[in-house]
Amino acid sequence: xxxxxxxxxxxxxxxxxxxxxxxxxxxxxxxxxxxxxxxxxxxxxxxxxxxxxxxxxxxxxxxxxxxxxxxxxxxxxxxxxxxxxxxxxxxxxxxxxxxxxxxxxxxxxxxxxxxxxxxxxxxxxxxxxxxxxxxxxxxxxxxxxxxxxxxxxxxxxxxxxxxxxxxxxxxxxxxxxxxxxxxxxxxxxxxxxxxxxxxxxxxxxxxxxxxxxxxxxxxxxxxxxxxxxxxxxxxxxxxxxxxxxxxxxxxxxxxxxxxxxxxxxxxxxxxxxxxxxxxxxxxxxxxxxxxxxxxxxxxxxxxxxxxxxxxxxxxxxxxxxxxxxxxxxxxxxxxxxxxxxxxxxxxxxxxxxxxxxx
Amino acid sequence: xxxxxxxxxxxxxxxxxxxxxxxxxxxxxxxxxxxxxxxxxxxxxxxxxxxxxxxxxxxxxxxxxxxxxxxxxxxxxxxxxxxxxxxxxxxxxxxxxxxxxxxxxxxxxxxxxxxxxxxxxxxxxxxxxxxxxxxxxxxxxxxxxxxxxxxxxxxxxxxxxxxxxxxxxxxxxxxxxxxxxxxxxxxxxxxxxxxxxxxxxxxxxxxxxxxxxxxxxxxxxxxxxxxxxxxxxxxxxxxxxxxxxxxxxxxxxxxxxxxxxxxxxxxxxxxxxxxxxxxxxxxxxxxxxxxxxxxxxxxxxx
Numbered sequence: 001x002x003x004x005x006x007x008x009x010x011x012x013x014x015x016x017x018x019x020x021x022x023x024x025x026x027x028x029x030x031x032x033x034x035x036x037x038x039x040x041x042x043x044x045x046x047x048x049x050x051x052x053x054x055x056x057x058x059x060x061x062x063x064x065x066x067x068x069x070x071x072x073x074x075x076x077x078x079x080x081x082x083x084x085x086x087x088x089x090x091x092x093x094x095x096x097x098x099x100x101x102x103x104x105x106x107x108x109x110x111x112x113x114x115x116x117x118x119x120x121x122x123x124x125x126x127x128x129x130x131x132x133x134x135x136x137x138x139x140x141x142x143x144x145x146x147x148x149x150x151x152x153x154x155x156x157x158x159x160x161x162x163x164x165x166x167x168x169x170x171x172x173x174x175x176x177x178x179x180x181x182x183x184x185x186x187x188x189x190x191x192x193x194x195x196x197x198x199x200x201x202x203x204x205x206x207x208x209x210x211x212x213x214x215x216x217x218x219x220x221x222x223x224x225x226x227x228x229x230x231x232x233x234x235x236x237x238x239x240x241x242x243x244x245x246x247x248x249x250x251x252x253x254x255x256x257x258x259x260x261x262x263x264x265x266x267x268x269x270x271x272x273x274x275x276x277x278x279x280x281x282x283x284x285x286x287x288x289x290x291x292x293x294x295x296x297x298x299x300x301x302x303x304x305x306x307x308x309x310x311x312x313x314x315x316x317x318x319x320x321x322x323x324x325x326x327x328x329x330x331x332x333x334x335x336x337x338x339x340x341x342x343x344x345x346x347x348x349x350x351x352x353x354x355x356x357x358x
Numbered sequence: 359x360x361x362x363x364x365x366x367x368x369x370x371x372x373x374x375x376x377x378x379x380x381x382x383x384x385x386x387x388x389x390x391x392x393x394x395x396x397x398x399x400x401x402x403x404x405x406x407x408x409x410x411x412x413x414x415x416x417x418x419x420x421x422x423x424x425x426x427x428x429x430x431x432x433x434x435x436x437x438x439x440x441x442x443x444x445x446x447x448x449x450x451x452x453x454x455x456x457x458x459x460x461x462x463x464x465x466x467x468x469x470x471x472x473x474x475x476x477x478x479x480x481x482x483x484x485x486x487x488x489x490x491x492x493x494x495x496x497x498x499x500x501x502x503x504x505x506x507x508x509x510x511x512x513x514x515x516x517x518x519x520x521x522x523x524x525x526x527x528x529x530x531x532x533x534x535x536x537x538x539x540x541x542x543x544x545x546x547x548x549x550x551x552x553x554x555x556x557x558x559x560x561x562x563x564x565x566x567x568x569x570x571x572x573x574x575x576x577x578x579x580x581x582x583x584x585x586x587x588x589x590x591x592x593x594x595x596x597x598x599x600x601x602x603x604x605x606x607x608x609x610x611x612x613x614x615x616x617x618x619x620x621x622x623x624x625x626x627x628x629x630x631x632x633x634x635x636x637x638x639x640x641x642x643x644x645x646x647x648x649x650x651x652x653x654x655x656x657x658x659x660x
Binding site for chain 1: 548550553554555557559572573
C-alpha cells in the first residue's frame with residue numbers, strides 16, 4: 001500500500017518552473033530521502049506535500065486520500081524544520097501540546113501523548129524549560145517531538161540536522177534511524193548531505209532542476225548511477241572521469257587503451273563512440289607484483305591526503321587528474337611511482353553527449 | 359622585577375591596556391555633551407522654577423533664581439480653575455478629553471494595523487502588493503488635503519465635533535505608518551515558525567494571537583509609544599474636529615497660554631504646559647526599559 005502518492009505535480013513561481021510534472025510514490029513505512037544540490041526543488045516538493053505551498057497542477061494522495069486541497073494540519077503529517085521553529089514564548093511542554101490543543105483533545109489525552117513523546121526522545125527533564133534555554137540538539141529533539149505527539153502517518157524532515165555541529169549531527173542521525181525503526185512511520189527526509197542520505201534511506205530520490213533523476217536504494221544509486229550528474233554528486237571523494245573513445249570493449253584515450261571486458265552494457269554500443277569512463281577512487285587499487293587487476297597503468301603520486309582510516313592519493317594519468325584511496329597505514333610518498341588498476345565490472349560508462357549510462 | 363622595567367621605567371605591557379580618562383578626546387566629547395545637555399535642560403529648569411513662584415516674585419524678573427516661597431497654587435489653578443473660553447474649570451476637562459481620545463485611538467489603530475501587517479507579511483493573498491502600495495502611498499499624502507473632505511464626512515456620519523469622530527480620524531491617520539511598521543517586523547520572524555504553526559493546526563487568528571503576538575512585544579511597545587505621544591501631542595486635528603466642550607488638552611493649553619485678556623500669569627502657563635507634557639514623558643520613562651529588552655532573543659537558532 002502506498003502511503004504517499006504524487007501524480008503529475010507541477011509548481012511554478014511566476015515564470016519559473018520549480019517542479020515539472022513530477023510523479024512519486026512512497027510505500028508505507030518507507031524512509032525516502034530527497035537529495036540534491038540547493039535549488040533543485042527538494043524542499044519545495046516537501047512543502048507541497050505538507051500543503052504549505054499551493055501547487056500549480058497535479059494531485060497529492062496521502063493514505064489513499066486525495067489531500068490536494070487539504071490544510072496542512074488535516075493531511076496527517078508532522079514536519080520538522082531546519083531552524084527547529086520552536087515557539088519561543090512557550091515552554092517545551094507548550095510547544096509539544098500546541099497542536100493537540102488546536103485539535104481540541106482532552107487534557108488527559110494531551111498529557112499522555114506529551115509524556116510518551118518526551119519519553120521516546122528523552123526530553124522529560126526539559127518539559128518546563130523555554131526553547132532559549134536548550135542546546136541545539138535538545139531543540140531539534142523537541143521539534144521532532146512536536147511531530148511525534150500528533151500521531152501522524154507521515155513525517156516530513158526538512159534538513160533537520162543542517163544547523164547542528166558535526167558530532168551532534170552523527171548522533172542525531174542514528175537516533176532518527178532508531179526512531180524510524182521503532183515507529184515504522186513513513187518518513188520523507190530532505191537533505192543535501194549524501195552521507196545522511198546513504199545512511200538513512202530505504203530509497204533515495206536524486207533531484208535536479210525540479211526532476212527526479214534517479215529513485216532507487218542507496219547501493220544501486222552508488223554503484224549504478226543513471227547518469228554522470230548522479231555519479232558525480234554521490235560519493236566523496238567523487239568519481240574520476242576520463243574522456244575517451246569506445247571501440248567494442250576497448251576504451252582508448254590518448255595512447256592508452258583499456259580492455260573493459262566484464263562491464264555489463266545496457267545496450268549495444270555503436271562502434272567508435274565518444275564516452276566518459278567513471279571510476280570511483282576506492283575501486284582503484286595498487287597492484288601487487290603479479291598485477292591482479294584486469295586493467296593496469298603506471299602513475300606518479302602528486303599529493304597525499306591522509307584521513308586516518310584511509311589515505312587519498314592524487315595523481316595524474318596522461319595529464320588527467322586521477323584520485324584513489326589506499327589503506328591508511330600504507331606509506332605513500334609524493335613522487336612514488338605506482339602501478340594501479342581496477343576491475344571493469346566496477347566502473348560506469350556514460351555517453352559523452354547525453355551523459356546517460358551506457 | 360626585570361631589568362627592562364628597572365632601566366627604562368616603562369612597564370612591560372600585560373593585561374588590559376590602560377586607558378586615560380582625562381584624554382583630550384574624552385574632554386572634548388563629554389564637554390560638548392555637557393554643554394548640549396545644559397542648553398536643553400535650562401528651559402525646563404526655568405519652567406519648573408517659574409511654575410512654583412507667585413506672581414510678585416515673577417515680576418522681579420530673575421527668571422533663573424529659585425523660588426523664595428514655594429507655592430503650588432499655579433498648578434492647582436492650571437488644573438482646575440484656569441479659564442479657556444467659556445469654561446473656567448482648568449485643564450482637567452481637556453485632560454479627560456485627551457484620555458478619552460488617546461486610549462481608544464491607540465488601541466483601535468494598533469489592533470487593526472498589527473493584523474494588517476501580519477496578513478501582509480504572512481498570508482500572501484491576492485492583491486496584497488497593490489493593497490500595500492496604496493497604504494504606503496497614504497503615508498505621503500499631506501494632511502491638509504484631507505481636512506475639509508473629512509469634516510464633511512464626519513458631519514454626514516453625525517460625529518463631527520464629537521469624540522468618536524476624532525478617534526476615527528486618529529485611527530485612520532495612524533494606519534499607513536503603523537501597518538508598515540508591523541509588516542516589516544513580522545517579515546523578520548522566520549517563516550518556518552509560521553509554517554510550523556500551520557502544520558500544528560493553528561489558523562489565521564490562532565497563529566496571530568498565540569504565535570506572532572507574544573513574539574512581537576517590542577514592536578507593540580514601539581507602536582504604543584508612537585501613537586500615545588503622537589495623538590496626545592496632536593493639535594491640528596483636535597482644534598478642527600472638536601468644539602470647546604470636547605477640546606483635547608493641547609488645544610486647551612493653547613487657549614490658556616494665548617489668552618489676551620487680563621494679566622499674563624506666567625506661573626500658571628508654565629504649570630499648565632508641564633501638566634500637558636507629563637503624559638508623553640511618563641510613557642517614555644515606563645516603556646523605555648521594555649523597549650530595550652530583547653524579548654525575541656534566542657527564538658529560533660542558537
